[in-house]
Amino acid sequence: xxxxxxxxxxxxxxxxxxxxxxxxxxxxxxxxxxxxxxxxxxxxxxxxxxxxxxxxxxxxxxxxxxxxxxxxxxxxxxxxxxxxxxxxxxxxxxxxxxxxxxxxxxxxxxxxxxxxxxxxxxxxxxxxxxxxxxxxxxxxxxxxxxxxxxxxxxxxxxxx
Numbered sequence: 001x002x003x004x005x006x007x008x009x010x011x012x013x014x015x016x017x018x019x020x021x022x023x024x025x026x027x028x029x030x031x032x033x034x035x036x037x038x039x040x041x042x043x044x045x046x047x048x049x050x051x052x053x054x055x056x057x058x059x060x061x062x063x064x065x066x067x068x069x070x071x072x073x074x075x076x077x078x079x080x081x082x083x084x085x086x087x088x089x090x091x092x093x094x095x096x097x098x099x100x101x102x103x104x105x106x107x108x109x110x111x112x113x114x115x116x117x118x119x120x121x122x123x124x125x126x127x128x129x130x131x132x133x134x135x136x137x138x139x140x141x142x143x144x145x146x147x148x149x150x151x152x153x154x155x156x157x158x159x160x
Contacts, residue, residue, distance in 0.1 A: 045111065045130050045150045046077070053079040060084055060108075062101050064093040064116065098123045111150070118143065 053059055062084040063070050070085035084100045086092040092100060093116040101108055102123065109126035110117070115136060121127040121144050128148035129140055140147045 042130050042150050048150075049077075049079055058082075058105070060101060060104055062092075062097055062110075062120070064091060064097070064114075095119045115139075121147070 049059060059080045060082045061070050061074055061080040063073075064086055067083065067085040067087055070083045074080045074083055082104060084092060084097060084104075090096065093114075097116075098119040101110070101120065107125045108123075109128070110120045110124035111128040111130050112120060113130045113132050113136075118139075121140070126148075127140070127144045128150065129137055130150045132140065132149065137147075137149055140149075
């Protein structure tokens with residue numbers, strides 16, 4: 001006898017793989033993971049960003065997360081001047097994110113943690129990796145001139 005996947009699981013699979021912005025909306029409204037986000041912050045990174053902010057740097061929170069999530073992070077950490085984030089219809093990652101950041105400044109430093117960040121790193125004048133997997137760190141060292149690496153602060157925690 002073959003077991004069938006529940007309808008809800010099929011709906012989630014479709015949202016996850018074909019409609020990434022809608023998948024993010026689903027997580028935002030139904031899972032409530034934002035409360036746990038604060039446990040995974042990289043404090044050396046936060047210290048560095050706070051120092052840059054005090055020195056007058058214009059910090060932009062550029063994320064593939066939904067805009068409401070980015071606004072909550074910006075409210076919690078008022079060091080960010082602007083936000084570049086996904087909407088319900090546009091997933092702001094990769095080349096789209098790099099183009100949006102360039103609207104603010106052609107010369108920028110970029111910190112990221114995903115393979116989707118490679119276009120942003122290539123467009124930036126300074127690059128850094130935050131909680132990046134060992135494989136991405138190796139790739140980054142090949143592609144980027146001297147990337148700075150902020151190591152994961154929770155042992156064994158690496159982003160998906």
